[in-house]
Amino acid sequence: MSLVKRPSPAAQWYLPGILAGMWFTLKKMIYNIFNQKKMVTLNYPEEKYEYSPRFKGNHVLTVKKDGSIRCTACMLCATNCPAQCIKITAAEHDDPTVEKYPIAYEIDVLRCVYCGFCEEACPVDAIRMGPEWQTAGLAGSKFTYDIQQLAYRPQLKGGVQSVLDDQERHKKGI
Amino acid sequence: MPKLKINGKDVEVPAGATIIQAYKASGQDICHYCWHPGLSVAGVCRLCMVQVEGIPKLQIACNTEAKDGMVVNNNSEMVKETVKWGLDFHLINHPLDCPICDQAGECGLQDQYMQFGAYDPEMAEQKVKKSKVVDLGPTVVLDSERCILCSRCTRFCDEVTKTSELGIFNRGDHSEIGIVEGKPLNNNYTLNTVDICPVGALTSKDFRFRQRVWYLKEADSICPGCSTGCNVKVHYNEEGLWRVKPRVNPDVNGHWMCDVGRNTYKYVNIKNRLLAGKVGRRDSWMEMSPNDATRTAGMRLKDVVDKHGPESVALVLTGQYTNEEYKDLLVYFVTGLKLKNIFHWVNNPEKLNDFDGLLFRGDRNPNTKGLEAALKLAGSKGRWEDLQAGLNGKKIKAVVVAGPEDQSVYPDMNEKVALFAQADNLVWFTACPSDALNGSGAETWQIPVKTHAEKAGTFTNFQGKEQKFPLATTIVPQALTLSEAAEVLAGKELNWALRPKSLGGAKNNYATTERGAL
Numbered sequence: 001m002s003l004v005k006r007p008s009p010a011a012q013w014y015l016p017g018i019l020a021g022m023w024f025t026l027k028k029m030i031y032n033i034f035n036q037k038k039m040v041t042l043n044y045p046e047e048k049y050e051y052s053p054r055f056k057g058n059h060v061l062t063v064k065k066d067g068s069i070r071c072t073a074c075m076l077c078a079t080n081c082p083a084q085c086i087k088i089t090a091a092e093h094d095d096p097t098v099e100k101y102p103i104a105y106e107i108d109v110l111r112c113v114y115c116g117f118c119e120e121a122c123p124v125d126a127i128r129m130g131p132e133w134q135t136a137g138l139a140g141s142k143f144t145y146d147i148q149q150l151a152y153r154p155q156l157k158g159g160v161q162s163v164l165d166d167q168e169r170h171k172k173g174i
Numbered sequence: 175m176p177k178l179k180i181n182g183k184d185v186e187v188p189a190g191a192t193i194i195q196a197y198k199a200s201g202q203d204i205c206h207y208c209w210h211p212g213l214s215v216a217g218v219c220r221l222c223m224v225q226v227e228g229i230p231k232l233q234i235a236c237n238t239e240a241k242d243g244m245v246v247n248n249n250s251e252m253v254k255e256t257v258k259w260g261l262d263f264h265l266i267n268h269p270l271d272c273p274i275c276d277q278a279g280e281c282g283l284q285d286q287y288m289q290f291g292a293y294d295p296e297m298a299e300q301k302v303k304k305s306k307v308v309d310l311g312p313t314v315v316l317d318s319e320r321c322i323l324c325s326r327c328t329r330f331c332d333e334v335t336k337t338s339e340l341g342i343f344n345r346g347d348h349s350e351i352g353i354v355e356g357k358p359l360n361n362n363y364t365l366n367t368v369d370i371c372p373v374g375a376l377t378s379k380d381f382r383f384r385q386r387v388w389y390l391k392e393a394d395s396i397c398p399g400c401s402t403g404c405n406v407k408v409h410y411n412e413e414g415l416w417r418v419k420p421r422v423n424p425d426v427n428g429h430w431m432c433d434v435g436r437n438t439y440k441y442v443n444i445k446n447r448l449l450a451g452k453v454g455r456r457d458s459w460m461e462m463s464p465n466d467a468t469r470t471a472g473m474r475l476k477d478v479v480d481k482h483g484p485e486s487v488a489l490v491l492t493g494q495y496t497n498e499e500y501k502d503l504l505v506y507f508v509t510g511l512k513l514k515n516i517f518h519w520v521n522n523p524e525k526l527n528d529f530d531g532l533l534f535r536g537d538r539n540p541n542t543k544g545l546e547a548a549l550k551l552a553g554s555k556g557r558w559e560d561l562q563a564g565l566n567g568k569k570i571k572a573v574v575v576a577g578p579e580d581q582s583v584y585p586d587m588n589e590k591v592a593l594f595a596q597a598d599n600l601v602w603f604t605a606c607p608s609d610a611l612n613g614s615g616a617e618t619w620q621i622p623v624k625t626h627a628e629k630a631g632t633f634t635n636f637q638g639k640e641q642k643f644p645l646a647t648t649i650v651p652q653a654l655t656l657s658e659a660a661e662v663l664a665g666k667e668l669n670w671a672l673r674p675k676s677l678g679g680a681k682n683n684y685a686t687t688e689r690g691a692l
Contacts, residue, residue, distance in 0.1 A: 072273050072274045073274070073383070074272075074273030074274060074278075074386075075386045075389075076273065079386070079388065079389075090383040090384070091383060092382065092383055096305075096306045096307035097306065099271075099274050099306065099307060100274040100383050123273050124273065
């Protein structure tokens with residue numbers, strides 16, 4: 001049996017409490033009117049918070065120098081993903097030095113927990129967690145990001161280049 | 175029978191056995207690449223080093239005969255160092271492209287590096303670049319860079335298939351596996367070279383890049399491709415079967431299996447399957463659950479037997495089902511319906527005794543022997559001419575067919591459907607849809623049945639060896655086995671609680687794509 005604690009007789013006189021609360025609000029309002037620069041709230045859609053550059057936001061698939069996708073479809077990110085939200089379909093590339101590449105790379109961002117394990121598992125710097133974090137939308141189906149969205153969305157301006165390129169690797173003899 | 179001591183453990187091996195076989199017999203780990211129990215000894219990888227008491231230098235275990243009283247170990251510092259730097263030499267030119275290598279996850283190099291190597295590489299020189307993605311033939315792709323030249327594949331082609339397509343060309347670190355121009359690796363056993371390749375140098379075109387091996391589970395099974403009944407493992411996940419690999423059984427298939435048998439996983443997968451029961455004829459079909467379709471078929475069969483007697487129903491069986499299913503079906507038809515017209519549909523009588531000398535047989539049914547035994551037990555004297563005469567003379571009003579699981583090995587499918595459709599009623603158990611059946615003129619029940627991977631049972635191979643296999647996975651949960659169908663035909667209810675459920679843990683989040691606007 002759970003006990004319900006009745007409010008004390010003093011608290012039943014609610015008017016003093018209400019007035020104290022309203023006085024606090026009034027005090028803060030007057031303070032903020034005269035000290036607008038010290039205010040902690042932001043006018044959200046117009047003003048935006050600056051997160052650290054290491055913020056783990058929306059995923060980005062990096063591209064090579066020629067603009068093609070860097071991912072080799074090794075599926076280590078999908079294996080490592082605790083939310084199992086990455087789905088990759090691999091295929092054979094015409095170029096034998098590339099050999100394997102993804103023809104479909106889908107992230108179900110509604111399942112994604114933004115842990116960054118995919119980024120850590122990737123052996124070729126093909127996936128990164130970018131700084132974007134505003135991902136509101138109306139349709140649930142819009143939240144399955146495909147290659148087009150992950151690598152070539154307009155915000156990325158043609159794609160983020162990977163630090164590791166196959167051509168360079170082959171030149172180095174790795 | 176020499177007795178020897180291996181890492182302090184007493185082992186007895188047959189005369190003539192080598193030390194590495196003694197290691198395998200004692201269940202202890204030993205590093206090796208080139209040695210394979212089904213092939214001759216090459217002794218090229220130099221990794222199975224052991225220290226034999228009384229011999230100052232290390233010996234290779236694969237080519238040293240086990241002698242009585244030998245004291246062998248491979249856990250001394252000397253052996254460990256030798257194996258470690260031997261592995262380093264193997265990896266000098268290896269590209270380490272594990273992310274795109276199909277072998278990753280089941281790779282000898284990965285496993286043995288973790289177990290016996292674990293060194294910091296000290297090679298400063300550049301790696302030798304060789305050709306990648308070399309087309310060796312219709313089934314196999316070669317990546318020369320990954321090859322460590324263990325020569326297992328060339329020995330396989332020389333010794334097992336005796337076709338000698340593969341060879342090692344050039345010298346030193348430019349050595350490469352290759353084929354002679356104009357003679358591709360094209361025989362019925364090519365994919366065994368992929369299995370025995372300890373690295374990812376040889377990969378199967380069929381399986382290449384389709385799945386990562388760590389997503390797949392494996393289950394023991396029997397190959398349904400021919401009457402040899404090779405022992406196999408099927409590799410599957412929630413989406414279905416992905417490949418078939420051989421399992422060792424020295425009495426039946428040794429270490430190998432044929433390429434034809436490796437394709438038997440394809441018709442099992444859901445896109446090639448009949449998913450619901452279909453009742454109707456030529457242009458009008460009604461879909462219903464397999465259970466309901468079977469029940470209505472059973473009622474119709476009982477009506478026919480009541481009206482025209484048991485000789486008006488014929489049962490046609492193919493050698494593609496398990497012994498247990500034959501028994502259950504025959505018990506119902508012989509003792510329940512008092513049927514005498516039971517026939518054995520042989521798909522290729524002229525090729526029945528063909529044999530390619532290794533494994534592959536002309537009889538493309540896994541259980542012809544089992545069916546023959548079951549028919550003998552049931553006292554069936556059904557001759558094919560009687561069936562033909564009965565159908566032509568309209569004496570047979572209903573035909574029940576346990577149709578082929580794998581329709582590609584039944585070239586006479588269309589003719590037989592046309593023949594059986596001369597009867598008024600046709601009950602056809604089939605795993606896969608068929609155009610011929612969809613055009614059947616008789617009133618037809620198409621009832622989906624389970625394939626070999628979805629049920630436990632026994633196949634009797636050509637030697638008369640009964641081989642049991644377990645249920646591997648469930649692909650079409652609503653489909654029935656013939657044993658279940660026999661129960662439903664008899665009017666009994668199935669115990670749904672005991673039947674295997676559909677595959678769990680689908681990876682797609684359908685809720686996301688099907689939810690629409692929030």
